[in-house]
Each structure stands twice: as structure tokens, then as C-alpha cells.
Amino acid sequence: MPEGHSVHRIARQFALHFVGHSVAVSSPQGRFAAGATEIDGRAMVSARAVGKQMFLEFDNELTLRVHLGLYGAWDFAGDITADATTASAGGRMGQTNQRGTVADGAGTRGENEGSLHSIGAPRRTRLRMSEAESLREAQGPDQDVFPPEPIGQVRVRLLTERAVADLRGPTACEVQQPAEVAASLAKLGPDPLVDDPQEGEERFVATVRRKATPIGLLLMDQAVVSGIGNVYRAELLFRARLDPYTPGKLVPEELVRELWRDWTHLLRLGVETGQMMTMDGLDPEAYQAALASRDDRHWVYHREGQPCRVCGTHVTMAEAAGRKLYWCPNCQR
Structure with missing residues (x-):
């Protein structure tokens, strides 16, 4: 299960690339269609992590609460930054990288040549982060197409003009009213x-x-x-x-x-x-x-x-x- 550092990095990715932008929200899988309509087209106003949970707030005072659980993950693509050291994180976040790999050149502050900190990711780039992170380039004739087609069972897709985030397999994914958000936060240490x-x-x-x-x-x-x-x-x-x-x-x-x-x-x-x-x-x-x-x-x-x-x-x-x-x-x- 992802631990706190991963979720904070996810929130920073959203803070940098989604907050302040109008977001098209859909459910390619269909399981979150009703919730998606409640926040579709609204501007994201804040993104924050508390422990293992993340809260994405929109300008209609509704919040998307996500708990990745054992199998959940976010996939990011588009004109995104590949490092969360400063204002954001990018990629797929959820489980620890069990193979112990790390993105090429990754260092503590991007000090290594070619580190993720210095990479301005083009739209063909896909950044996947679980508890670890990996950067790859899309392959095939559609590699430069944005947004990319959803792959697999995508519960929620969040899309701006320049970035997309796909959520798969979360334990919790729901739209909450302010009082419900407060109740969720009250349960957390x-x-x-x-x-x-x-x-x-x-x-x-x-x-x-x-x-x-x-x-x-x-x-x-x-x-x-x-x-x-x-x-x-x-x-x-x-x-x-x-x-x-x-x-x-x-x-x-x-x-x-x-x-x-x-x-x-x-x-x-x-x-x-x-x-x-x-x-x-x-x-x-x-x-x-x-x-x-x-x-x-x-x-x-x-x-x-x-x-x-x-x-x-x-x-x-x-x-x-x-x-x-x-x-x-x-x-x-």
C-alpha cells in the first residue's frame, strides 16, 4: 500500500498542473459516472494529501476524495513536470517499486545530469509513479496524440488542456460535501x-x-x-x-x-x-x-x-x- 510520501507527491503534481484550471472529469470505466458529472467542467482550487488520502477540491465546494489502497494508482501524461521536489510530483503513484528500480538519473534534488528534475516532459511522455517513479515515452503512431486513449480500467479521468490524470483501482473514490470532508479528516491522525x-x-x-x-x-x-x-x-x-x-x-x-x-x-x-x-x-x-x-x-x-x-x-x-x-x-x- 502506498505510504504518505507517495500521496504527498501526487498532490503536488495536481497542485502544479491542475489547480487553477478547468477540469473535464469522466469515468471511462463507467463506475464513477455519477460522481464525475458533479465536478465535470469545474476548476480545481486545491489539492492536498493527508496521510494516505488525497482531497481534490473544486470551485463548487465539492471535493474528490481518493484513497489508493492496495491496488490504486494514478497515471499522468501531457505537458507535465517529472519531479515533485519543489511544487509538484508527476507520474504513477501507488505501490512501491518492487523491483527496486528508479528513474534514470534520479537524485535528491535533481543534481545528476539528466535527472527528472531537469526534464521538461513533452506530451508523448508518460510518467508512472507508485511509491517509486518511472519515466517512459509512448510508442507507436499515436505517441504524440493528446490526450492519449484511456488504457485498462480507468475509474476517473481528469483532463485539462495540457495534462491528464487517470485513476485505476482505488479503495475509495467519492465526491464529498464540505461536511463530509471534515468528517473524513477528523478520522485521521x-x-x-x-x-x-x-x-x-x-x-x-x-x-x-x-x-x-x-x-x-x-x-x-x-x-x-x-x-x-x-x-x-x-x-x-x-x-x-x-x-x-x-x-x-x-x-x-x-x-x-x-x-x-x-x-x-x-x-x-x-x-x-x-x-x-x-x-x-x-x-x-x-x-x-x-x-x-x-x-x-x-x-x-x-x-x-x-x-x-x-x-x-x-x-x-x-x-x-x-x-x-x-x-x-x-x-x-
Whole structure:
């Protein structure tokens, strides 16, 4: 499932290329036809992410709420920017790139020659982003045609004169009234990139410190804190050297605060790089390798049975609320 950094990058893509423009909204698949008519032809006035959910507001006070879930993704095409480091992101966003690939030349700030930051994507360009991002050129005789024909089961198509975004397979996709948006937001825990930093920290600490639920489950609870998924959960706990089964109320307050601050740091880094980078202190060569491959990017996630990078103890995996939890039983005790 996409984690918070991906959804923030999606929102930035919309902020740059769709906000302020009239948007033709359709449902090529047909399943969202009624909702599409409510916002078709309206101007998008804001795009924001809160945790794993995104809210696209239109000038008739209606909002398109999208939760990608396990299988959802956005495909972008047109005159789009290919990097979200500044004002936006581009591409297909949803799942982590399981093959560990990264777009050619991608760096933290587009400093590499030919990096995505410096590419002005022509209309034949297609940018696909899950939790990672890839840039490709359309092939065939229709490669320069805009907009491109919808491919596959497109739930929603958002189209301006210069950009198009196709949504596939979301868990939630609905048009909401302002009161419904407020209700959706009220169910979500603080997001470091949305909430006031100090208020968000205090809210997170207070919630965790009154819960008997294991901290490994609390970090995945979107009502406790927004945006953390399976990867960030495992890595945050390792970085804190914290046993995932420790009840929240027994985690020292200062350590809970450190978790929030580290999540803030990792989330910002994820938005900047487009990768869930969780290892610090890497030399330039190791850093580039980590950007290119998940195997070199994480401390414990997806490393069951492999030696801990710190102590050499085999990394352990267990099922926790239906998700795989990874930790080092020696470092995290």
C-alpha cells in the first residue's frame, strides 16, 4: 500500500498542473459516472494529501476524495513536470517499486545530469509513479496524440488542456460535501506535513501514551498518525531500537517524541527523493545504490533471515494484524 510520501507527491503534481484550471472529469470505466458529472467542467482550487488520502477540491465546494489502497494508482501524461521536489510530483503513484528500480538519473534534488528534475516532459511522455517513479515515452503512431486513449480500467479521468490524470483501482473514490470532508479528516491522525508540528507532536504523544496497544500496531493506525505504512513502521521502530510489541503507554515519552520527529524527517526525505530512504550516514556511492535498490535502502524491512546490519542477528518477521512486521530481536529489546 502506498505510504504518505507517495500521496504527498501526487498532490503536488495536481497542485502544479491542475489547480487553477478547468477540469473535464469522466469515468471511462463507467463506475464513477455519477460522481464525475458533479465536478465535470469545474476548476480545481486545491489539492492536498493527508496521510494516505488525497482531497481534490473544486470551485463548487465539492471535493474528490481518493484513497489508493492496495491496488490504486494514478497515471499522468501531457505537458507535465517529472519531479515533485519543489511544487509538484508527476507520474504513477501507488505501490512501491518492487523491483527496486528508479528513474534514470534520479537524485535528491535533481543534481545528476539528466535527472527528472531537469526534464521538461513533452506530451508523448508518460510518467508512472507508485511509491517509486518511472519515466517512459509512448510508442507507436499515436505517441504524440493528446490526450492519449484511456488504457485498462480507468475509474476517473481528469483532463485539462495540457495534462491528464487517470485513476485505476482505488479503495475509495467519492465526491464529498464540505461536511463530509471534515468528517473524513477528523478520522485521521496528525500528518507532519499538514498539521502544526508542535500540535501534531503533542497529539501523537498523548494518543500513544494512553494506549495499551503495541507500538508496532499503533504506528499503522491512521487514526493515531497519518501516512505510516509497513515499510516506514519497521524502519522507524528499528531506528528507535524499540521492541514492536511494547505497549504504547510503556514507551517513554521522550522516545515517543523521537518517533514523531523521525517520522517527520523520513517523510520529508521521501517526498524529496520519491523513495522510502531510511538509512542515514551513507557515502555518496552507497547513497546512490540505496536510491536505486530497496535491498540497499532499509535496515530491516523485507530482510527476514538476513543478518542485522548493526549486530548480525538474523532479522525476524511475524504477522501483526495481517501485515508482515520485521525487526531485529537483539537491537530492539
